[in-house]
Amino acid sequence: MNPRDGLYNKFSHKLSHIDQKGRVVAEYVWLDGSGIKLRAKCRSLDHKINSLADIPEWNYDGSSTDQAVTENSEVILKPVAYFRDPFRGGDNVLVICESWNWKEGSNFQELVPANTNFRYYANKIWDHPKVAAEETWYGIEQEYTLINTNTKFTMWPLGWPNNGYPGQQGPYYCSVGANVCFGRAIADFHYKACLYAGVKISGTNAEVMPGQWEFQVGPCLGVSIGDHLWMARYLLHRVAEDFDVCVSFAPKLFPDWNGSGCHTNYSTKTMREGTHGMKYIYEMM
Numbered sequence: 001m002n003p004r005d006g007l008y009n010k011f012s013h014k015l016s017h018i019d020q021k022g023r024v025v026a027e028y029v030w031l032d033g034s035g036i037k038l039r040a041k042c043r044s045l046d047h048k049i050n051s052l053a054d055i056p057e058w059n060y061d062g063s064s065t066d067q068a069v070t071e072n073s074e075v076i077l078k079p080v081a082y083f084r085d086p087f088r089g090g091d092n093v094l095v096i097c098e099s100w101n102w103k104e105g106s107n108f109q110e111l112v113p114a115n116t117n118f119r120y121y122a123n124k125i126w127d128h129p130k131v132a133a134e135e136t137w138y139g140i141e142q143e144y145t146l147i148n149t150n151t152k153f154t155m156w157p158l159g160w161p162n163n164g165y166p167g168q169q170g171p172y173y174c175s176v177g178a179n180v181c182f183g184r185a186i187a188d189f190h191y192k193a194c195l196y197a198g199v200k201i202s203g204t205n206a207e208v209m210p211g212q213w214e215f216q217v218g219p220c221l222g223v224s225i226g227d228h229l230w231m232a233r234y235l236l237h238r239v240a241e242d243f244d245v246c247v248s249f250a251p252k253l254f255p256d257w258n259g260s261g262c263h264t265n266y267s268t269k270t271m272r273e274g275t276h277g278m279k280y281i282y283e284m285m
Contacts, residue, residue: 016089024048025092027085028058028077029234030099033066035116036249038234048091055079055095067114068101075114076100081227083197087238094197094234096227119226126222134268138225139202139218143260144236145253146183146211147246155253157211158182158245169258172210181206186240187213193235200228208258218265 024047029040041060049055062068062075077097085092099114113120125131149156159182160166175181187204194201194215204215215236217228233249240247252259271281 016087020090020092022046024090025085025088026055026082026095027093028079028095028097029231030060030077030097031116031230033062033115035118038230038237039065040234049082049093052079052082055082055093058097062099062101062114067099067116072102072104074102076102076111080119081224081231083199083231086193086196086235094231096231119223122226123223132222134270136222137219137267137272138222139216139220139265140225140229141214141216141261141263141265142229142232142249143207143212143214143262145209145248145250145260146186146213146240147248148211150246150248157209157253159210166210169208172206172212173208175206180210182211183213183245186236186243186245187215189242190215190232190236190239193239194232197231197235199232199235201232207260212258212260219267 024045025042026045026049027040027042029038031037032039039060041058043058045055047054057079058077059074060077061073063070063073065075068075076099078100079095079097081096082093083096085094098117098119100111100117101114102108103110103112126136146158147155148158148160156162171180184206187206191201191204200217200220202216202218204213206212207214215232217232218225220228233247237247249260249262251261268284270276271284
């Protein structure tokens with residue numbers, strides 16, 4: 001499980017220190033029409049980013065991401081959150097964006113949320129005065145599987161033998177040792193990338209199935225949990241690229257083996273104050 005000839009590690013480290021002549025790279029990240037896959041593209045800006053207002057809107061071809069028809073393919077990217085770029089370093093940033101389509105017949109005068117812009121609708125809930133007053137906290141536990149081989153005919157998780165299945169589940173959870181722990185370097189590099197970026201990652205551990213891991217994000221307030229979770233997923237994909245390994249968030253890869261969940265922990269201000277006890281929490285749930 002070596003990086004691709006070690007080139008990325010060697011050259012990215014050297015290039016990250018090269019003078020960019022005052023310019024900044026902003027990598028715009030968004031969710032495509034699948035509702036699962038992330039897309040990204042880069043843009044040079046002439047100034048350091050100090051707030052969202054410093055990051056301009058941009059666009060992309062939505063007909064190539066299942067988000068628009070060819071006749072009206074421009075999709076607008078609206079920045080909603082940004083993080084430090086752990087791959088390029090310096091003042092470079094990674095930008096979480098919402099996607100917006102031009103409304104049909106509006107002659108490019110009115111925008112509507114793209115088909116997977118669920119953040120827009122979620123914000124309507126979190127912005128409601130009664131919800132905002134409760135200061136809702138979320139903590140998400142994201143399990144995933146590292147895939148060493150993924151073709152039309154074969155899917156092989158990292159650490160699995162090439163002639164069958166590994167030993168029964170049990171020794172892999174929170175494991176230590178090369179015979180039971182597979183992919184620690186990816187999980188650790190991902191952890192560091194999240195910390196550098198400013199993602200509110202709170203922990204990580206090896207999971208029940210060999211080649212399976214988990215990271216936790218939060219607690220985050222309201223809609224920001226989605227921004228931090230998707231950026232953590234993006235960083236994981238980027239780190240795994242360097243090892244020629246794919247990441248699967250699929251809930252169940254093999255019938256008889258542990259699945260991957262995305263568990264959500266939730267509380268409100270009233271719940272945290274504890275004055276109403278467990279009865280209130282049960283009623284709310």
